[in-house]
Structure formats: structure tokens, C-alpha cells
Amino acid sequence: AQSVTQPDIHITVSEGASLELRCNYSYGATPYLFWYVQSPGQGLQLLLKYFSGDTLVQGIKGFEAEFKRSQSSFNLRKPSVHWSDAAEYFCAVVSNTGGFKTIFGAGTRLFVKA
Amino acid sequence: DVKVTQSSRYLVKRTGEKVFLECVQDMDHENMFWYRQDPGLGLRLIYFSYDVKMKEKGDIPEGYSVSREKKERFSLILESASTNQTSMYLCAIQRTMNTEAFFGQGTRLTVV
Numbered sequence: 001a002q003s004v005t006q007p008d009i010h011i012t013v014s015e016g017a018s019l020e021l022r023c024n025y026s027y028g029a030t031p032y033l034f035w036y037v038q039s040p041g042q043g044l045q046l047l048l049k050y051f052s053g054d055t056l057v058q059g060i061k062g063f064e065a066e067f068k069r070s071q072s073s074f075n076l077r078k079p080s081v082h083w084s085d086a087a088e089y090f091c092a093v094v095s096n097t098g099g100f101k102t103i104f105g106a107g108t109r110l111f112v113k114a
Numbered sequence: 115d116v117k118v119t120q121s122s123r124y125l126v127k128r129t130g131e132k133v134f135l136e137c138v139q140d141m142d143h144e145n146m147f148w149y150r151q152d153p154g155l156g157l158r159l160i161y162f163s164y165d166v167k168m169k170e171k172g173d174i175p176e177g178y179s180v181s182r183e184k185k186e187r188f189s190l191i192l193e194s195a196s197t198n199q200t201s202m203y204l205c206a207i208q209r210t211m212n213t214e215a216f217f218g219q220g221t222r223l224t225v226v
Contacts, residue, residue, distance in 0.1 A: 006156075009154065032211050032212050034214070034215075036215075043204075043217045043218065043219050043220065044215075044217045046214040046215075049214065051211075051212040090156060090157065094211045096211055099145070099162065099164040099170055100145070100164075100208075100210075101147065101159055101162055101170075102147070102206075102208065103173075104149075104156045104157040104158075106154055106155055107156045
């Protein structure tokens with residue numbers, strides 16, 4: 001069965017430090033992969049997505065992610081974190097069995113300290 | 115601007131009540147989804163629909179049903195609400211596999 005694992009429930013980084021959020025997926029075919037962000041009290045917003053081509057994808061707010069097929073990973077990165085990045089981040093894979101559906105990971109909550 | 119509107123932001127219901135959560139979209143998307151979001155569990159898919167009157171079970175359909183009589187409206191029904199259905203419920207639409215999903219603001223349901 002398709003699944004998404006985000007090993008870190010929460011992460012704390014200092015403002016200005018770099019960030020990497022981990023995501024591993026389980027899917028037989030070429031995956032369609034997404035990262036979404038949910039700020040406190042807000043809905044989910046798309047950060048970036050990958051489905052083919054260049055394995056390093058750029059997103060909004062200075063985020064990027066790298067697809068590594070050999071590691072079944074799609075880690076999210078940002079070189080310098082801002083206090084406004086504090087939020088919950090969800091990795092997701094789209095499965096195309098019987099129509100299609102998006103499967104989400106459990107999420108990683110990011111705390112940013114001054 | 116994409117609009118996915120859920121009928122209530124907050125709802126309090128009693129155990130055993132029948133509960134209706136409504137979701138309306140203005141984007142003419144075929145595909146609509148209901149998730150519940152719980153801390154530490156992420157978003158879990160309850161039901162989805164890829165056309166009017168069509169429905170598919172997601173990962174946790176027990177205790178829920180859905181209705182899609184019109185393309186723009188997708189309703190989630192709790193047949194007999196229980197306390198373990200206290201959660202945040204999110205409706206989403208998505209046009210194709212490689213496009214983003216758009217979410218409603220969510221309904222926080224408390225069953226007492």
C-alpha cells in the first residue's frame with residue numbers, strides 16, 4: 001500500500017539557520033509528490049510539487065525539495081529560516097488506484113527560535 | 115480565486131446525533147475529498163468522489179457516509195456521531211493527479 005513517512009514529529013531551528021524536513025514514500029510507480037504547509041489557524045497551502053523532470057524543484061517562500069528515487073525520499077529544504085516559517089509541514093503522494101487520491105504524512109511541526 | 119467552502123467552522127453535537135458536513139466548490143472540479151486531521155496522524159482520507167453520484171472509500175470510512183448529488187457539493191455524513199469522531203474535518207478539491215489540492219478552512223467538530 002502507498003504510504004508517506006515523516007520521521008520527525010517536530011523540529012526546532014534558530015532563525016537564520018538552514019532547514020531540512022524529511023519525507024519517505026512507498027509507491028510502486030513514478031510518484032507524484034507534494035509538500036504543503038499549514039500555518040496556525042490557516043488552511044493548507046501548496047509549497048511545491050514533483051512529478052517528472054529535474055529532481056530538484058523550487059517552490060514558494062524560498063523552499064526547495066529534492067526527489068531521490070534510490071532513497072524513496074523527497075526532503076524539503078530552506079537555506080535560511082524566518083520566524084514566519086513556523087508551521088506544520090505535510091508531505092504527500094498521489095496514488096492512482098481507482099481514480100486518484102492524495103495520501104499525506106503525519107506532518108512535521110516546525111518551531112523557530114529567535 | 116479558488117473557493118472551497120465548508121458550511122461551519124465549529125460544530126458541537128451530541129453522541130448519537132446524525133451530523134451533516136457540507137462542502138461547496140466553485141471550480142467545476144470533478145474530484146472532491148473528505149479528510150480528518152488529528153494531531154500526530156496528519157490528514158487521513160475518509161471518502162472521495164470523482165463524479166456526481168460516484169463515491170469511493172478512503173482509508174478510514176467506518177462510521178461515515180457521503181453524498182454527491184451535484185458536482186459542486188460533497189457532503190460528509192456521520193450516521194451516529196461518537197466521541198472518537200471529534201476532529202478537524204477538511205474538504206478538498208483537486209483537478210488532476212499532478213495539480214495542487216485546494217482545501218476548505220475546515221470544520222472543527224466536537225462530539226459530547
